Structures are given as structure tokens and as C-alpha cells.
Amino acid sequence: MPEKPQIKARKQVARTRLFCVEELELEFSNGEKRIYERMVSGGSGAVMIVPVTERNELVLIREYSAGTDDYQLAFPKGLMDDGESVFEAANRELKEEIGFGARQLQQLKSMTLAPGYFTHKMNLVLAQSLYPEKLEGDEPEPLEVVYWPISKIDGLIEQADFTEARSIAALLMVERYFKKG
Template identity: 30%
Template sequence: MSSPKKATTEPHVIEEELIASGKWVKLEKTTYVDPSGSTRTWETTKRTTRVANIASDAVTIIALLKRTLHKDCVVMVRQFRPPMGCNTLEFPAGLIDDNETVETAALRELKEETGYKGEVVGVTPVTCLDPGLSNCTTQMVMVHINGDDTENINPTQQLGDGEFVEVILLPLNEFQQKIDELLKKEKIVVQSMVYIYAMGMSQAFFKPRELPVLKQ
């Protein structure tokens, strides 16, 4: 077996040419040099809303609802996504506004989409979403919600015009199981990071020393 070729050139972007632009996204032709030194092109989508002074485009909120005499639940949202042509199951999320911290954006989006008020307990580094298609990035923000707090007993969403979001609570210790049950009942697509998180939680609860295996 021949050994893999070693890179001789540091890959880098040469030029980004605008092909088309809309209100929220734009399409560019990216010209770059690959590790072999060859010049190639790529079609790239980008957000038009990216703010120069912040590290990522958006926040994704992993919110855990804690209530007395109840199982801890992950706060999820279900909404119709036109690109998918159906409903999706996602973590609450949203774009970071100008001059807004990641933590502030996460708590604002959580309040708007779910009505819950929470406390930030952790933030991930900047992560990419679909790097073969776009340069879009997000930071995942872990939030704890005190479900016994008065304002969290009957939370009220603060949705904008054209937003239709349904809040779904799924028990943390049955997270993957409940998602699988939902998939059998209706036409819905699960956000990839949600299912990966569900697999990790299932692994942590039931088989911490084994690699996760999906049923065929």
C-alpha cells in the first residue's frame, strides 16, 4: 500500500467572488489553493448578517429545565423549516445581535422562543455547522432553568412576526428514546447536533464504557 501524499503547500483562499445575494444569505465563488498547490474553486454560502466584531454568527441553546418532583427535561423547539419542507426538532437558537455577548444572546433567544428565563452555566468554543457548504458558525450555550421560579411555571413566548415555534420538553434520561418515538409518529427531521447530543446522553446514562451503536 502506498503512503499518502504529504501536503507541500499551506491551503488558503485567494479570492471570493459574489454570485448572488439575498436578504439573509449570499452565494460566492471561492478560489483557493489546495495542499498540492493546485488552484481550485468552491461554491460557498454565507450569511449577510455576520457582525464583524463577534466571533460567531449565532447561539445554540442546550437548556435543562429543573423542577421539584419532575425529571430534568431538555427544552426543545419544533418549527416548520421551508428548506426542509417539513417540521424540524431543534435546540432553541438565534443570531447574535451587534454589541451583544454570546451569553446575552442565548438568554434573549431562549426567552423569545420558549418563554423560559435561565442561567448560563457554560459556553463552547466557536463551532462550524456545515463547513462543506457554508462558513456559518455557532456557539453552544448550556443553560439551567429553575422550573420552580414563578416566571418559569407558565412561560410566555415572545415570538416575532412570522415565527411559529412549539416548545417540547423531553426528559434527559430518555432523550434519544423520546426522539425516536417522535420520529415514528410524524414527519419530522431532527437537527444533527440534537441527535448526537441524545446519543451522548444515552451513552452516559446506560453504557458509559461502550461506544454507541445505532439500531439498523
């Protein structure tokens, strides 16, 4: 593995309520110098949860996505609060978004999205042994909860509103998990 470049300078070039763009002045081990820009995440990270019912159904949500200006079908997800563990955040998000908690949580993978440009990390968690419990969330409207049989995963991938890359990657990870088990 090559030696990581040295960060010679770092400065914030733009900031909004949600995003911070940082410029990095880098020097590589061979002496080459470059300027890179990246989106810097705030907070403690995020979780995406794949809930599975006792009836072998995946539990998804359909919610408005401002980036694509439409409703998307995806797995529950959210930011981790300061001091929260991955499992505490996953269970809280489940209760807020689908009205269930989980007695069994397993972290499957920590994933990145466009790591050349974003520092954001998403922790993928499998949630099983669900039980009803609801917490008030921060969504502006009620989320539609959708149950999807694991036996019909191919149909889920073909859904026109199931396009989020992180949810598709999560589906692949869970499908592999159940094939191994």
C-alpha cells in the first residue's frame, strides 16, 4: 500500500447549514502536489438499518427525497447523536421511522459514499427480533412503512423507486448474510 499523502494545508471554502466544503493541499510521497476538495461530515456518523421480521420480511420506508424530488423506497437510516453507539442509534432510528425496536442487532459493515469526495461513513446494521415501540421522529410527514418478503428480493431491486445505492448495497450484504447462515 502506498504511503498516504501529507496534508500541507486545509481550509474551509464553503459552508451551508448541512454541508462544509474543505480544500486540502496535498503532497504525495513522490513529491507531486495537488489541491483536493471534499465534503466534510459533521457529527458522529450515521446508521442504516435492515430490519427483518419473524416472517422473513424486510421493513423499508418510503419518504420524500429532496435530491431527486420524489419519493424513494429505502431502508431506515439516520445520523448518530453525540455519545450514541451504533446499536443505540440503530434502535432509536427504528423506533422513530418504523415503530419497532430490535432485540438483536448486528453490524454488517461500515460503508462510505464517494470516498474521494465525502468523509461521511454509514454503519450498516441488521435488526432482528423486532418488537413494537414508537418514538417521535423528526420527519416532516409520516413515513410509509413497506414490508417486502426476502424471497422476492429480485422484485425489490426492480422497483422504480428503489434506487438509493446505499440501500442496494445493504440488500446485497443482507442477502449474502442469509445465504451464509
